Amino acid sequence: MHNGDAKMLDQIIKRTISAIENSKTQIFDIYEAAQKEMDHVALDVERVKRNTVDLITKVDELEKRERQARIRLMEVSRNFTKYTEADIRQAYEEANQLQIELAVTRAKEEALRRQRTELELRLRKLRETVDKAEHLVSQVGVVLGYLGNEMGNVVNKIESLQQQQVFGGKIIKAQEEERRRVSREIHDGPAQAMANVVFRAEVCERLIDNDIERAKVELRELRGQVRSCLQETRKIIFDLRPMAIDDLGLVATIRKLVESAKEQSGLITEIRVLGDEKRLNSYIEIGLFRIVQEALTNVQKHAKATMVIVLLEYSFKFVSVVVEDDGKGFDASGDIGQESFGLMGMRERAKILNGDINVKSESNAGTKITVRIPIR
Numbered sequence: 567m568h569n570g571d572a573k574m575l576d577q578i579i580k581r582t583i584s585a586i587e588n589s590k591t592q593i594f595d596i597y598e599a600a601q602k603e604m605d606h607v608a609l610d611v612e613r614v615k616r617n618t619v620d621l622i623t624k625v626d627e628l629e630k631r632e633r634q635a636r637i638r639l640m641e642v643s644r645n646f647t648k649y650t651e652a653d654i655r656q657a658y659e660e661a662n663q664l665q666i667e668l669a670v671t672r673a674k675e676e677a678l679r680r681q682r683t684e685l686e687l688r689l690r691k692l693r694e695t696v697d698k699a700e701h702l703v704s705q706v707g708v709v710l711g712y713l714g715n716e717m718g719n720v721v722n723k724i725e726s727l728q729q730q731q732v733f734g735g736k737i738i739k740a741q742e743e744e745r746r747r748v749s750r751e752i753h754d755g756p757a758q759a760m761a762n763v764v765f766r767a768e769v770c771e772r773l774i775d776n777d778i779e780r781a782k783v784e785l786r787e788l789r790g791q792v793r794s795c796l797q798e799t800r801k802i803i804f805d806l807r808p809m810a811i812d813d814l815g816l817v818a819t820i821r822k823l824v825e826s827a828k829e830q831s832g833l834i835t836e837i838r839v840l841g842d843e844k845r846l847n848s849y850i851e852i853g854l855f856r857i858v859q860e861a862l863t864n865v866q867k868h869a870k871a872t873m874v875i876v877l878l879e880y881s882f883k884f885v886s887v888v889v890e891d892d893g894k895g896f897d898a899s900g901d902i903g904q905e906s907f908g909l910m911g912m913r914e915r916a917k918i919l920n921g922d923i924n925v926k927s928e929s930n931a932g933t934k935i936t937v938r939i940p941i942r
Contacts, residue, residue: 617678
């Protein structure tokens with residue numbers, strides 16, 4: 567490749583990256599605007615639903631009163647000797663007024679139902695827009711990672727870049743997907759819970775002077791929601807970085823992970839430890855923990871298993887981990903990287919730790935994953 571061609575290629579790539587970055591910013595602006603609009607519409611849907619319920623109750627009450635008024639009018643009209651003309655006129659006016667009020671209220675109820683349907687349709691379309699924009703931002707991030715990887719040497723190392731972009735792009739995609747997952751978990755979990763806490767706090771503030779017993783009930787429910795929000799936040803933190811591994815070690819942290827899998831999915835679980843546990847380098851413990859975490863996630867999501875066994879074995883030169891389930895299994899004869907990104911991630915982690923991984927699985931015969939990492 568001539569020097570002039572290299573400079574031209576460099577300029578083209580830089581202009582392309584700049585255009586993609588601008589596009590990513592614009593897509594993200596669309597995402598944020600749609601997200602805000604979706605939140606507003608969601609609040610409107612809830613408001614309309616509450617108003618509709620109130621109107622339905624009012625319609626039911628008016629129907630009862632209107633029915634009673636008609637019965638009263640019939641009774642008064644039939645007994646001329648018992649009731650005066652003024653009584654008849656009053657009964658007629660009451661029945662007529664209630665009929666008018668009932669018709670107006672029914673019309674309002676119908677209008678609210680139409681408004682609710684329109685808002686729900688709009689909310690569904692906004693959700694689709696948000697999901698598409700979110701997916702596009704992730705895809706654009708992957709493209710930027712491809713183009714931006716070792717840009718300074720793109721001309722001189724074009725062949726090596728072509729080989730590295732495949733794996734580098736997958737890492738970037740995994741990072742983008744993980745950020746999106748954490749963002750979604752925070753938005754759907756703690757963020758929503760805290761919004762509800764604020765709403766209930768406002769309710770308590772209004773009730774505290776008028777209905778102390780109701781305020782106490784609301785406060786008890788508020789305390790439960792705060793506790794639940796704290797648990798969700800701690801789970802997210804644990805998934806990001808298991809801090810217990812620094813203090814308690816690998817075995818205790820994996821034991822906690824196995825117990826969590828048991829609680830979430832009802833699996834029959836067992837953890838065995840062979841040899842004397844020893845503290846390893848932090849990066850080895852974290853790497854092994856992530857491999858077990860990914861293996862258990864695969865069992866919960868895909869294996870349709872009833873039982874899973876986790877075995878840790880410490881020897882003088884190696885530490886081994888075995889995760890075995892009795893699930894539906896799969897054809898493990900193909901390329902792991904092509905079959906499952908999760909399995910590929912486990913293989914790459916084992917490779918980074920200078921270890922090896924072996925996957926044995928057959929259809930309807932379960933799966934056994936064995937990882938062996940040198941510690942000396």
